[in-house]
Amino acid sequence: MGFTKKLTDGLLAIGELFFPSVCxxxxxxxxxxxxxxxxxxxxxLPRTYFEKRPHENQISILMWGRCRIELAFALFFYRKGERVQHLLYEIKYRGNKQLGEVLGKQLGNNIMKSGYTTIDVIIPIPLHPKKMAKRGYNQAEVIAQGMAKVLGIRVDVSSVIRNIHTPSQTRKGRFERWQNVEDIFTIIDDRAIRDKHILLVDDVITTGSTMEACVNQLTTINGVKVSVASIACAHL
Ligand SMILES: [Zn+2]
Structure with missing residues (x-):
């Protein structure tokens, strides 16, 4: 053990004495x-156990007829005002990346246990560049990194980007609104994902419209299969 490592460990131990870590x-x-x-x-926490039936669960039913997905995973059910919402808030707005990684690892473990290990690459749902600049990190990417550590699969954060879109969607007609959603994501490197089984990751799935838009973009590429995973899924 090097001196710096010893010193860091020592300082951490002292810090723990005065500011013990709490849940x-x-x-x-x-x-x-x-x-x-x-x-x-x-x-x-309210577990979904979706990993026991990844082909047919609440998420796959939610997405049915909207986009083509292979498998769907989520750790917990999410209801407004409950503990899971508090955890998601910690990860998304309070900079608690460590919690994102811990829960990402847990999600990765669940997927591993399900035995479905044909996934080639993990893609976190990209953040809008302005939001990324403001928040400094993408919560979906933090979760994806935790999952990658367990699954041993690489994380791709460069092949898909989120476009700038106008927030005043309510004034637009139905078709334009639909078009707007479809245009949220752009694939900038289709060679990197061609013929791959992609695991698309987000912190939470509520209406499924963000996932739907991204899956529909990805499946335009030859041979691409998409599965989805999130920490939480809205309890419908
Ligand atoms: Zn606790």
Whole structure:
């Protein structure tokens, strides 16, 4: 162990004495092997168990007839005002990347357990460049990185981009609105994803319209198959 590493570990240990890590969900002190959230809280969150039926679950039914997806995964059900929403808020707006990675790893483990390991590449749903500049990071990418560590699959953040779109969608007609949604994403490197099974990742799936737009763009490329995964999925 190098001196710097020893020093860092020492400082971290001292920091832990004065500011012990607590669970973001319940506030109790964390054990050494727990990061950001305690095991008890994880166990109490409303699991979807979608990994047991990735071909047919609430997400695949939600997307049915709108876009072509292979498998769908989500860790938890999400309801407004409940603990899962609080966790998503931590990841998205409070800069808690570590929590994003922890939950991403958990999601990756679930996918691994499901036995479906034909995925070639993970693509996080890209953020709008302005939002990215303001927030400094993409929460979907943080989650994807956690998943990649468990699954051993690379994360691609350069082949798909999110376009700038006008926020005043309500004034537009139905067709224009639809067109607007379709144009949210652009594939800039189709060679990188051709003939690949892509796992598209987002923090939450609510109406499914963002996923739908992205999946429909991706499946225009030859031989592309798309599966989707999120930390949470709205309880319909
Ligand atoms: Zn807790």
């Amino acid at each position: 973001v969900s319940c506030g109790t002190h964390l054990f050494k092997n727990e990061v950001e959230i305690c095991k008890m809280c994880i166990r109490r």
